[in-house]
Amino acid sequence: MGELFNERGEDGELEMSLQEVPSGHWKSSLIIQVQPTNIQGKPFFYFPLRKKKNLLSEDTRERSRQTAISKKKKEGEMEQGSAFDLYLLPEDCISNILSLTTPRDVCRSSTVSPVFRSAANSDSVWEKFLPSDIHQILSSSSVSPSLPTFSSKKQLFLHLCDNPLLIDGGTKTFALEKCSGKKCYMIGARELTIIWGSSPEYWKWIPHPESRFSEVAELLCVWWLEIRGKIETRLLSPNTTYGAYLVLKFTNRAYGFEPLAEVSVKLASGTGGAEEGEVKSVSLNPRSLRSRNASSSEEAVADPPPEGPKERGDGWMEIEMGEFFNERGEDGEVVMSLMEVNCSICKSGLIIQGIELRPKENQPV
Structure with missing residues (x-):
């Protein structure tokens, strides 16, 4: 039932017990040997600790106690399952x-x-x-001369979590996910393939005070909306599920986004192999954000609407384009696309900041 070291002398008492907390089950077939009781009616194994006579000196008792403790440590301190400080x-x-x-x-x-x-x-x-290629990433930063001096690696880590770093000539940003330390990237609009993006009658490139990049793409008017982006899998954290998100805004006069758009995230091998991934429909209509917020949970369960823009914490909105598991290592490529090609409706007022890739939440790290 247990063990003890008796050092209390005349004023101690030892009590032993066994309990099985009631759990709704009957117990049967346990045999207990009945012990004789003392004159107070207590079981024989319940007894006060008494010293008949103090025959040993204080020094002798202390040496005996230390010997007993040393013996106990040698015999059982490192046994499997024992506590370790x-x-x-x-x-x-x-x-x-x-x-x-x-x-x-x-x-x-x-x-x-x-x-x-x-x-x-x-x-x-x-x-x-920190990523193994952190020095290469920092050296590719567009603002490396103005980076602060960090007193510790922890300070650098936290800075990269809260302050995305412009890299590759200002066309991408790099950051770290705070809980896991995995890599996050945003591909700026200038690095994306936007159909008719270089035609000033359809798109214009303007600075935006809330953008990470020097300029964003604002849609003036198109009938065929197509946006594509890609990134090498070697840049991302391995064995990680990533989500791809189109980061956008709408002007006050945006129109023409009632038809559903198609988005996809596909993996392709670096040797030109076939792409694999899913295609799904989403709503680009900025009014769908307000309508989803206003609808009841019962209606959402009964007839869930297509995914649409969701508000971010930085003043922008995002649409999830899809997800993928990065396990290809050095020779893979992720291709992301959005298409809305209903040529009977002109579209206007969409502002594109870029496509963000970040680890999905609630996954093992």
């Missing part, structure tokens, strides 16, 4: 353990103790959460 580990060892978890777990563990806090803030931990 993590505070006894060196800080470097704790750092190595934390580096095998996630940024979210490391931040939580920093509240355990000062030793864990020091280990959780070490560069050896946060360096593992």
Whole structure:
């Protein structure tokens, strides 16, 4: 039932018990050997601890106690299933353990103790959460000379989570997902293939104060709307499910988006192999955002409307184009597209910032 070290002397008492909490099941066939009781009516195995006489000196008793403790440690301290005090580990060892978890777990563990806090803030931990090609990414930044000096790898990590970095001549942005440390990219409108995008009578390129990029594409008038983008899978985090999102806005006079559009995200091999992926219909109509917010949950369940623009936290809207699992490594390519080719309706007032690729939520990291 257990063990104890008796050091209380005259004022201690030992009590032993066995309980099975009622769980709605009958018990049967257990045999208990009845023990004799003492004069107080208690079971024989319930007894007070009494010393008949103190025959040993204080020093002798202390040596006996230390010997018993040492023997106990040698016999059972490292047995399987026994408790182990993590505070006894060196800080470097704790750092190595934390580096095998996630940024979210490391931040939580920093509240355990000062030793864990020091280990959780070490560069050896946060360096593992930075991509292996981080120096190449930073060197390709369009604003690398103006980047702040970071006092730690943790500070650099958090900066990249909250401040997307312009790279590749200002045509893309790079960031890190805070909970997992996985890569996020946005492909700017200038890097996308927009049909008739270079024709000033159909599209115009303007700066926008809320854009990450120097300019965005504003639709003046087209009957055939087609936007495509692509990115190499080697740039993305491996073994990760990504979502692709068209980031957009509408002007106050936007019109012509009542017909549904088709979006797709397809994977293609770097050797020109066939693409694979799904095609789905979405609504570009900005009024669909207001109508979805106003509709009841019962109506949404009974007849769910097609996906449409959703509000983001940065003042823009986005439409999910699809998702894919990145496992191709160095030789794959992701191709994303949006098409609305109902040539009987002219479309106007759409503003495109780019296509964002980021890890999907609620997945193992």
